[in-house]
Amino acid sequence: MRLRPESQGDFSYFAAMISIPNLKHTVQLTSICFLYGIGLLQAQPADDRIGRLLQPPNTYVIYQTAASMVIDGKPDEPVWENVAWTAHFVDIEGDIKPRPLHNTRVKMLWDEQFLYIYAQLEEPHVWATLDQHDAIIFHDNDFEVFIKNAAYKNPYYEIEINALGTVFDLFMPTTYRVGGSALTTWDLKGLQKAVYVSGTRNDPGDTDQFWAVEMAIPFTDISHFGQQQVPSGEDVWRINFSRVQWQHELVNGEYQRKQGPNGRPLPENNWVWSPQGVIDMHYPERWGYIRFDDRTPDLSLPTTFEIPNHETVKQKAWLVFYLQRAYRQQHGSYTADPEALSRLYPQWSEVFGAHTLQLTAGGDWFVAKVHATEDNLCFSINQQGDIQPSTPDK
Numbered sequence: 001m002r003l004r005p006e007s008q009g010d011f012s013y014f015a016a017m018i019s020i021p022n023l024k025h026t027v028q029l030t031s032i033c034f035l036y037g038i039g040l041l042q043a044q045p046a047d048d049r050i051g052r053l054l055q056p057p058n059t060y061v062i063y064q065t066a067a068s069m070v071i072d073g074k075p076d077e078p079v080w081e082n083v084a085w086t087a088h089f090v091d092i093e094g095d096i097k098p099r100p101l102h103n104t105r106v107k108m109l110w111d112e113q114f115l116y117i118y119a120q121l122e123e124p125h126v127w128a129t130l131d132q133h134d135a136i137i138f139h140d141n142d143f144e145v146f147i148k149n150a151a152y153k154n155p156y157y158e159i160e161i162n163a164l165g166t167v168f169d170l171f172m173p174t175t176y177r178v179g180g181s182a183l184t185t186w187d188l189k190g191l192q193k194a195v196y197v198s199g200t201r202n203d204p205g206d207t208d209q210f211w212a213v214e215m216a217i218p219f220t221d222i223s224h225f226g227q228q229q230v231p232s233g234e235d236v237w238r239i240n241f242s243r244v245q246w247q248h249e250l251v252n253g254e255y256q257r258k259q260g261p262n263g264r265p266l267p268e269n270n271w272v273w274s275p276q277g278v279i280d281m282h283y284p285e286r287w288g289y290i291r292f293d294d295r296t297p298d299l300s301l302p303t304t305f306e307i308p309n310h311e312t313v314k315q316k317a318w319l320v321f322y323l324q325r326a327y328r329q330q331h332g333s334y335t336a337d338p339e340a341l342s343r344l345y346p347q348w349s350e351v352f353g354a355h356t357l358q359l360t361a362g363g364d365w366f367v368a369k370v371h372a373t374e375d376n377l378c379f380s381i382n383q384q385g386d387i388q389p390s391t392p393d394k
Contacts, residue, residue: 050322050345052094052277054315057240058288059304060086062108063297064233065116073196073214075107075118082297083107086273089243094275104143104243104271110292112230114192114216119143121243126201126208127255128163134184137161137168138268139257143213144242148284149222150235153386154180156284157222159188163211165195175282178384190218204250233294236308240276240287245269285318285385310379313372316355317381319345320368324361324383334366334383335359358393369393 067079075081089104091097102122109116121143128140137160138144148156154175160168169188174180193215199208223229231237246268247258257265270279274288291305323341324334335341338357342348358369364383371378371392380390 048096049278050319051347052096052275053283053286053322054319054351055094055275055277056307056315057286058087058274059307060108060288060290061293061302061305062110062115062290063301064292064294065109065111065297069109069111069114069116069216071192071194071214071216073194073212075212075214079109079297080107080118082299083109084299084303086241089241089271089273090275092242092270092272092276092279092281094277100243100245100269100271102245104241106241106273108290109297110231113220114218115147115222117145117213117215117217119213119241120210121212122210123199124207124209125204125248125255126163126197126199126211127248128166128201129255130162130166131164133166133187134168135166137166138244140164141246142244144244144281145215145217146240146242146281146284146287147217147222148238148287150231150237151223153388155224156238157188158182158281159191159215159217161193161195161213161215163195163197163201165193167191167193172282175284175385177280177282188217188221190221192216202255204253204255231292233292235292237290237292238284238287239290240281241273242281243269243271245271285314285387309372309375310377313355313370313375313377313379314387316352316357317368317370317379317387319351320357320359320370321381321383321385324366324368333363334361336361336366356392 063083065079067077069077085105085107087105089100091100104119104121107118123141130137130140140162142160142162145159146156154173156172158170158172169186169191171183171186172180173183193213196212196214197208198210198212200206219230247266248255249258260266272281274286276283276286278286289305289307289311295301320341323344326344327341328334336359338359354373356371356373358371360367367380367382369378369380369390369392378390378392379387381387
């Protein structure tokens with residue numbers, strides 16, 4: 001997805017100049033994303049912006065299937081009838097922006113080989129132009145999957161697909177904002193995918209109903225470094241979905257992105273399952289949670305679950321990360337003083353509650369330990385966003 005400009009008075013402006021992923025712009029992109037991250041609180045009021053980054057993500061329980069699945073873009077297998085939809089997508093920033101013009105929702109299943117995804121995107125004008133693998137697919141309307149294996153601290157995967165079924169897949173060792181670069185040469189070789197159009201693709205002479213994407217993502221292809229490949233029941237992973245939607249116009253009877261007065265495409269809409277709170281999908285800590293369940297799908301079973309306690313402690317650690325980067329943007333270095341961070345965010349005591357913070361820092365590094373005394377959970381986070389279980393200092 002592309003990060004769209006809002007205004008120079010909004011922290012999202014730092015990301016406005018970036019198109020991602022675009023390998024030839026990696027150096028520029030990395031530096032801008034770094035500025036974007038540490039400039040999070042440059043504009044006022046900062047409270048609402050940080051608050052949006054702390055909203056609990058959505059959750060979804062994925063049930064296991066023994067059915068033989070045919071990937072044809074249509075949920076014809078009877079098992080799909082017993083699978084609940086996710087909530088409809090919302091704007092990437094959440095409820096501060098209008099609801100999307102067209103509904104989008106997803107269903108998920110799993111077995112011992114694949115994660116199955118079926119997405120339905122309402123659309124009166126189904127069009128797509130890009131037909132080469134690893135083209136910059138979000139230059140068309142597209143559907144995107146972002147997924148992070150729970151065994152990994154940093155790496156994650158992105159899959160983009162348009163209404164022609166053209167795929168752009170990439171592997172991210174870590175996020176852009178801390179210097180990561182997209183590995184676009186990586187391919188999801190075992191991916192099975194299909195697109196179905198209820199209407200006629202690239203025909204402006206009629207009104208379409210929707211286009212749908214069905215995927216079977218092999219667990220072996222999204223597992224590296226000797227980590228567990230296939231999830232077990234009760235495993236919790238991170239995932240989010242994005243729909244990039246452009247305004248269009250007809251030129252010589254063909255669809256294209258609508259141009260503004262400057263001759264450039266007008267900003268796109270970014271609609272997601274679990275709101276990021278920021279116009280950037282590459283904040284994996286903001287993605288939704290999925291929990292694998294080895295029971296057979298049944299609409300009477302729970303469709304969501306309570307976020308684990310250890311994840312709420314991590315949320316406090318991410319608050320420290322955001323504020324440290326803002327502090328460094330203002331003062332040129334990180335701080336070892338929790339009071340200095342609390343002054344940047346007036347809701348500090350309300351959010352932190354009974355959690356304690358131990359902070360050490362140098363000019364260009366910091367380590368923060370957040371301890372939930374009630375649950376005896378402790379996580380540390382550093383300037384790279386590396387977060388892991390820890391032990392509080394004595």
